[in-house]
Each structure stands twice: as structure tokens, then as C-alpha cells.
Amino acid sequence: MHLPQEFYLRPTITVARELVGALVRRGPVTLRITETEAYLPGDSACHAARGLTPRTRVMFGPGGHAYVYLCYGMHQMLNFVTEREGVGAAVLIRSCEIVKGYALVSKRRGGLEGPVLLTGPGKVGQALALDRSMSGWPLFGGGDLEVLEGIAPARLLCGRRIGVDYARPRDRNALWRFAAADTAWVSHRGKLKPLRYHQDA
């Protein structure tokens, strides 16, 4: 079943944690999300922190929509917008497992095999053949790109976000990266630790 729009209209850290295990489908490819990162309001690593621009406009809209942007000139990065309209926040989808469509994913990823296919946000974008024209797409409407209920892992891992050295120390060091403990399909796995209750938001 689809995750309803209300799922996304909650604190971004909660959404990031609960998205681990959920399914993303586009066409014949279905993936299980194994790793996410939260980008919060007032977070100096969040694109929305520098204000509303043409690129970040969808982040300020209501939750439940895709935010796709181009990174380093070649990688299409998939995010899910969170929280209510007017709040600029989102969850980055960093890694996935393949549920359906292995052959097509492998083909799109240059014939590679195994976790290297999907352990990194640029790889997820490539596997789903995403581009920026999908930015703003509603994820709860059962269209070409949709997010479905999946199987949550019994245990979560958490760690610092990847590639945000430009942010303030507080934001750089925050444990806002979440991953499933039940899979090898996760990037930078060695830097993750078991999630503890006192780290809840």
C-alpha cells in the first residue's frame, strides 16, 4: 500500500527513520530503501537553509513529493520532501536493495553486480533513471514514481551524514544518517553504530 501524504508531514528525523525498509518503485524496478539521511529546517547542510531558490522551491512545499537535484554535474539525487508547506526539509535516499528488476538495474549501472549497484545516492538515481524533471512528483498518488509500505528492519544503525563537511560543526556531527542493520546494501557501513533511544528526536 502507498505511504499516505500524512506520513511525510511529520518531523523529518522520524520520517527518515521510518523510511528505512519502505519500497520505491519506478516502472519495472522496485527497490527497498536501506539508508537515508535527514536534512532539517535550520540545518546548515540542508539546501533549503540558504533560502528559497528555483531549485529548492519544492522543498518548501508540502511533504510527500520528490526533490531531485543534480550533484557534481552528473548524479541525480533522490529526496523525499517532508513536513508542512513553508518548511524546507527533506530526506535523501542514500542506498537501496533490489526487490524487482535486477537485470535492468544492472544494465543501467554498467553491468555491475551486487551491493555496488545501489550503495550511494547517485547510484539510486541512475538505477531508477531519474532526472530533475521528476522533482515535485507526488509520491503518494500511485503514478510513475511511488513509495510503498515495506518491511522495516528489526534494528537500525545511525551515523554522521556523508559529504557535509561544509556545514556548521553541530550539523556536520549530528547523527542524522539511518540504515538497516539487516543488509550489506548500505554505504560507508563501518561508520555506522546501533541506534540508541536517547538519540530520538
Add this chain to the structure above:
DNA sequence: AGAGTGATGTTCT
């Protein structure tokens, strides 16, 4: 396992 590096082009100052 970890460090270094080149590819690539949009976005915003």
C-alpha cells in the same frame, strides 16, 4: 581500509 584524483555541469554569489 584509506587516500588521492579526474570527470562533469548546474546553481548561485
Add this chain to the structure above:
DNA sequence: GAACATCACTCTA
């Protein structure tokens, strides 16, 4: 013109 939420490759260990 600088910065950039990366990847794949090559080294060294």
C-alpha cells in the same frame, strides 16, 4: 567563478 548531499578508478597497505 567557486562550490558542490558523488563515483569509479588507482594506488599504497
